[in-house]
Amino acid sequence: MTHPSLPTPERYFMSFAQNAKSLGNCLRIQVGCAVTRTEGGKETLVGVGYNTSPDEDCSCLHVGCMLNDKGRCTRTIHAEVNASNDAKKAYPNGKFRVYVTISPCVPCLEHMKDTLGNIERIYVLHPYRPSESREWCKAQGVDLVELDEEIQPKINAVTAEEGKHDSR
16 A cells, blocks of 8 residues: 555656656657566566657757658657667566656557567556557557546645655
8 A cells, every 4th residue: 555645656657757758859749758667566667768859969959840741750769769668678578567748659659569568558647649549559458547637746746745854
């Protein structure tokens, strides 16, 4: 049982994705992603990513976004790709959970499946074109969980509360 003043595991791991999001350098949208590995009832953070250009000089911040016919920026490597590649380097096998600030696009879902293999669950903070993600997850047998909008205020409240009790 989680203590009432502590964040749930979902809130805790989503906070990594939310923090990573702030590093994204796409002008259109910033996305963060965290990947965890589950083993023996324990969940461990193994990868974090954000959407960024492979070359800082050619980033959206410097030269603008390059959108495809679906309105997606193709100048950046998506957060889910960066996080799943990071996780795969550390742990080539296992059961994984993904925490992402917006619903992943189908190419990212395919990449994560190909890279990680066994995805148990994907947690999404903000649905974005959610029908695509839902359909893909249903077809692949992956649980898709949309977290409530209250997650950010609750994370901030816990952080603020912890600061009040800091004796340093």
